[in-house]
Amino acid sequence: xxxxxxxxxxxxxxxxxxxxxxxxxxxxxxxxxxxxxxxxxxxxxxxxxxxxxxxxxxxxxxxxxxxxxxxxxxxxxxxxxxxxxxxxxxxxxxxxxxxxxxxxxxxxxxxxxxxxxxxxxxxxxxxxxxxxxxxxxxxxxxxxxxxxxxxxxxxxxxxxxxxxxxxxxxxxxxxxxxxxxxxxxxxxxxxxxxxxxxxxxxxxxxxxxxxxxxxxxxxxxxxxxxxxxxxxxxxxxxxxxxxxxxxxxxxxxxxxxxxxxxxxxxxxxxxxxxxxxxxxxxxxxxxxxxxxxxxxxxxxxxxxxxxxxxxxxxxxxxxxxxxxxxxxxxxxxxxxxxxxxxxxxxxxxxxxxxxxxxxxxxxxxxxxxxxxxxxxxxxxxxxxx
Numbered sequence: 001x002x003x004x005x006x007x008x009x010x011x012x013x014x015x016x017x018x019x020x021x022x023x024x025x026x027x028x029x030x031x032x033x034x035x036x037x038x039x040x041x042x043x044x045x046x047x048x049x050x051x052x053x054x055x056x057x058x059x060x061x062x063x064x065x066x067x068x069x070x071x072x073x074x075x076x077x078x079x080x081x082x083x084x085x086x087x088x089x090x091x092x093x094x095x096x097x098x099x100x101x102x103x104x105x106x107x108x109x110x111x112x113x114x115x116x117x118x119x120x121x122x123x124x125x126x127x128x129x130x131x132x133x134x135x136x137x138x139x140x141x142x143x144x145x146x147x148x149x150x151x152x153x154x155x156x157x158x159x160x161x162x163x164x165x166x167x168x169x170x171x172x173x174x175x176x177x178x179x180x181x182x183x184x185x186x187x188x189x190x191x192x193x194x195x196x197x198x199x200x201x202x203x204x205x206x207x208x209x210x211x212x213x214x215x216x217x218x219x220x221x222x223x224x225x226x227x228x229x230x231x232x233x234x235x236x237x238x239x240x241x242x243x244x245x246x247x248x249x250x251x252x253x254x255x256x257x258x259x260x261x262x263x264x265x266x267x268x269x270x271x272x273x274x275x276x277x278x279x280x281x282x283x284x285x286x287x288x289x290x291x292x293x294x295x296x297x298x299x300x301x302x303x304x305x306x307x308x309x310x311x312x313x314x315x316x317x318x319x320x321x322x323x324x325x326x327x328x329x330x331x332x333x334x335x336x337x338x339x340x341x342x343x344x345x346x347x348x349x350x351x352x353x354x355x356x357x358x359x360x361x362x363x364x365x366x367x368x369x370x371x372x373x374x375x376x377x378x379x380x381x382x383x384x385x
């Protein structure tokens with residue numbers, strides 16, 4: 001087991017990619033899809049006619065790309081296209097990788113689809129020169145993004161590598177990934193994620209054996225256009241513990257179609273946390289902080305702080321002393337099968353969006369000992385617990 005530290009010392013080199021057609025027939029549809037380093041994508045298309053030649057295919061695709069680059073819009077900005085009737089050559093901006101996916105519908109085929117010059121630069125996770133071991137992280141490496149790091153890390157899919165651990169040290173200022181292209185990291189059985197960076201980050205975390213453990217110790221206080229500074233999704237994480245400063249913004253399974261599978265439990269000790277699409281129904285325990293819930297869960301226990309319950313039903317919810325559950329921010333109907341409140345707790349449902357299947361149990365307290373707002377025009381029938 002070796003430690004591999006992010007040093008980001010590589011020199012910027014522009015990527016060069018070439019395409020050539022092998023054969024074509026009438027009606028073939030040729031598509032060149034381009035994705036930039038931020039995850040923006042777009043494509044150009046040419047449909048062969050009976051009289052079309054290879055040169056015409058290259059001419060048309062090349063002209064379309066030249067026109068697209070002239071707009072300055074992603075993903076074409078920074079791309080230079082040239083063609084000589086045989087070869088279409090795409091050249092990127094130094095240090096900014098791109099991905100080309102050529103396809104053809106019909107009987108035609110592409111002949112050449114290759115990088116003649118690979119991209120390198122100080123922001124690439126898959127550049128050996130950016131690592132202390134002068135090698136891309138491999139299975140069993142303990143990967144550390146240090147607190148003194150100065151160059152951002154672009155999104156990259158490293159999920160096929162079973163890291164022993166992945167750590168972003170406390171106070172690390174750099175950005176990691178992007179909203180459309182997360183940095184995807186996989187850890188081995190019982191591997192760990194320790195996240196303490198302050199930069200805007202998008203990280204996909206995976207453990208194939210469902211035993212990964214994640215600890216979030218810090219995050220930034222800004223969220224760009226998406227609300228959270230640290231944005232997480234992934235699969236196979238056993239336990240997530242969030243113990244960050246009270247103004248740190250963290251989102252799990254929040255963006256777009258993003259989701260996060262957590263097998264056992266989420267423990268929140270502080271922070272501003274949004275739980276979006278959470279699968280595998282982990283137990284949620286809150287001790288402090290402000291938490292927004294948008295998923296169905298089995299067991300929720302609120303010891304302190306406040307839970308804003310926007311969406312998703314709960315099987316068992318317990319609101320303990322100093323804990324608050326607030327359902328007033330979203331009018332979506334929700335069902336709580338088993339509900340308990342304790343002395344000094346608050347349950348706020350002024351719009352009456354909750355259905356309490358088995359009523360509300362006042363545990364070791366009287367009606368006046370817990371603050372419960374349940375909306376007007378409802379009937380409550382007392383019974384023994």
